[in-house]
Structure formats: C-alpha cells, structure tokens
Amino acid sequence: MLALDIKNLNKKYEHFQLKDVSFQLEKGYIMGFIGANGAGKTTTIKSILNLVRMDSGEICILGKNMAEHEVELKQEIGSAFGDINFYTRSKIKTLTNVIKTFYRNWDDETYHKYLKKFNLSEDKKIAELSTGMRVKYSLALALSHGAKVLILDEPTSGLDPAARDNLLDIFQELVEEGEISILFSTHITSDLEKCADYITYIHNGQIINSAEKEEFIDTYRLLNGKKEQLDMIKDKLVSYKTNSFGFTGLIHTKDFDPSTDIKSAVPNLEEIMIYFSKKEGMYV
Numbered sequence: 425m426l427a428l429d430i431k432n433l434n435k436k437y438e439h440f441q442l443k444d445v446s447f448q449l450e451k452g453y454i455m456g457f458i459g460a461n462g463a464g465k466t467t468t469i470k471s472i473l474n475l476v477r478m479d480s481g482e483i484c485i486l487g488k489n490m491a492e493h494e495v496e497l498k499q500e501i502g503s504a505f506g507d508i509n510f511y512t513r514s515k516i517k518t519l520t521n522v523i524k525t526f527y528r529n530w531d532d533e534t535y536h537k538y539l540k541k542f543n544l545s546e547d548k549k550i551a552e553l554s555t556g557m558r559v560k561y562s563l564a565l566a567l568s569h570g571a572k573v574l575i576l577d578e579p580t581s582g583l584d585p586a587a588r589d590n591l592l593d594i595f596q597e598l599v600e601e602g603e604i605s606i607l608f609s610t611h612i613t614s615d616l617e618k619c620a621d622y623i624t625y626i627h628n629g630q631i632i633n634s635a636e637k638e639e640f641i642d643t644y645r646l647l648n649g650k651k652e653q654l655d656m657i658k659d660k661l662v663s664y665k666t667n668s669f670g671f672t673g674l675i676h677t678k679d680f681d682p683s684t685d686i687k688s689a690v691p692n693l694e695e696i697m698i699y700f701s702k703k704e705g706m707y708v
C-alpha cells in the first residue's frame with residue numbers, strides 16, 4: 425500500500441513554480457526529500473498538507489484522496505515544521521490539552537510514554553524548548569494521536585550531531601513495524617545516508633529523481649578525465665568543473681560508456697546535489 429501518492433502537483437508563485445511534482449512512498453518506509461534552498465521542499469510539503477492550495481494535481485494519502493477526505497486523513501497525519509511558532513508562553517501541558525481535543529484516537533498513555541522517552545517535562549514552557557525539543561514535542565503529539573504518516577519539514581536542521589543521530593534512530597524505530605511511514609525534508613545528506621530508504625530530489629520546482637536509495641545513487645557516475653577528453657563528453661554531463669589536471673563531472677550512468685578511458689566512480693549524495701546545483705549556472 426502507498427502511504428503517499430503525489431501526482432502532477434503544480435503550484436505557481438510569482439517567481440517560482442512547482443512543475444508536475446510526482447512521487448510515491450510505500451507504507452512502512454522513510455523517504456528523504458532533498459533539494460537546495462528554495463528548491464520547493466516546503467511548498468511541496470505544505471501543498472500535500474493542504475496548507476497552501478495547489479493549482480492542480482492529486483494527493484492520495486494511505487489510498488485516500490486528500491481533497492475528498494481531508495478531515496479524516498488529518499487524524500492519520502503527523503507534521504512538524506522547523507520554523508513553526510508555537511504559542512510560546514504556555515506550558516507543554518496547557519498546549520497539549522488544547523491539541524488533544526482535535527483527535528479522536530488520542531492516547532494519554534502513549535503521550536506520556538513519548539514525553540518520558542524524549543526527556544520532556546510537561547511543566548516546561550514552549551518558549552524554553554530548544555529546537556530539538558520542539559521537534560520531539562511535535563513527534564510526541566503526532567504519535568499520541570496514532571499518526572501513520574509523518575510529514576516533517578527539516579526536522580533535523582538546527583540539531584547538534586548527537587541530537588540528530590538520536591532523532592534518526594527514533595525514525596528508524598518508528599517504521600520498524602511497517603505501520604508508520606515518514607517523509608522528511610533536509611539538506612543534510614548524511615541524514616539520508618544514515619536512515620532514508622528512498623530519496624526524492626527536487627531542483628527548481630521539478631523532481632529530478634525519486635528512487636530507492638542505492639538505485640538513486642547508481643543513476644549517476646562521477647567522472648574524472650583529462651582536458652582533451654572533456655570535449656567529447658561535455659554535452660552529456662549534468663555539469664562539470666575543470667582543474668589543472670583536467671575535469672570532474674557528473675553524468676547519468678546510462679549516458680556513460682565505460683569502455684572509454686575516463687575514470688568513473690559512484691558519487692555520494694552531496695556530490696550529486698553539488699553538480700545539479702551547477703547545472704544552470706556557469707561552469708567553473
């Protein structure tokens with residue numbers, strides 16, 4: 425079953441456009457949603473959650489159409505935004521008492537279990553929570569209302585390496601039983617190397633690639649060649665950089681002929697993102 429099925433999502437702002445964004449997330453897996461600043465991650469996530477109105481497209485969550493079943497589906501979705509402004513002067517306890525009234529499957533026992541697990545005290549004021557604590561509080565709320573699909577916008581940004589690692593471990597625990605699915609956006613590629621099963625890459629409002637992690641990486645090769653070899657392959661490269669020895673460039677594996685004597689290696693996610701970001705810019 426698909427946790428998320430996004431089809432041809434379009435949204436136009438004055439200077440930016442999501443163009444036919446489509447991808448699918450199988451139930452019980454973690455998908456990392458990556459892209460540079462301004463690539464359209466938050467706009468996509470907000471469109472999925474109907475927090476911004478898409479111009480066209482179809483969003484299905486757990487097999488149901490979001491436009492037709494929004495109220496019902498919101499019970500199944502947990503979301504967290506890195507930049508959300510909670511009502512900061514209240515205590516956790518006060519805010520939770522308001523929030524829980526919206527959810528018919530709210531479970532106090534689960535809530536207290538997660539507060540304990542995340543080391544959060546109910547008497548803490550929201551203003552006193554660190555970035556990591558806010559993310560954990562959002563997760564505790566989502567899990568206590570039995571959310572099956574977690575849609576998280578940059579949950580790890582602003583966390584120190586240990587807190588990030590801890591959160592990624594929690595993600596992996598959550599999907600272990602196959603009931604919960606997670607989509608989270610990030611630009612920290614090491615997060616994905618650690619815990620994503622699938623990767624969806626958005627660039628300038630368009631999905632460049634959405635695939636299982638190893639398959640995603642295997643789509644590309646990083647080439648290292650001599651200056652005189654550049655001309656014969658230039659047109660096929662995503663982008664390239666020249667240096668005093670020659671050039672390095674990214675190519676789609678299907679466009680590369682391994683019988684040439686240009687050296688090739690499997691890139692890492694960071695290298696893939698870097699070469700795509702150069703695509704429209706000047707070659708250096």
Ligand SMILES: Nc1ncnc2c1ncn2[C@@H]1O[C@H](COP(=O)(O)OP(=O)(O)OP(=O)(O)O)[C@@H](O)[C@H]1O
Nearest residue numbers: 437438439440459460461462463464465466467468
């Ligand atoms: N309400 C809005 N009105 C007009 N333009 C907007 C609006 N919201 C976002 N944009 C533009 O849409 C583009 C994509 O923004 P978005 O926040 O989706 O990117 P992002 O990938 O989440 O970036 P970041 O990694 O920096 O958070 C940006 O150019 C942004 O300025």
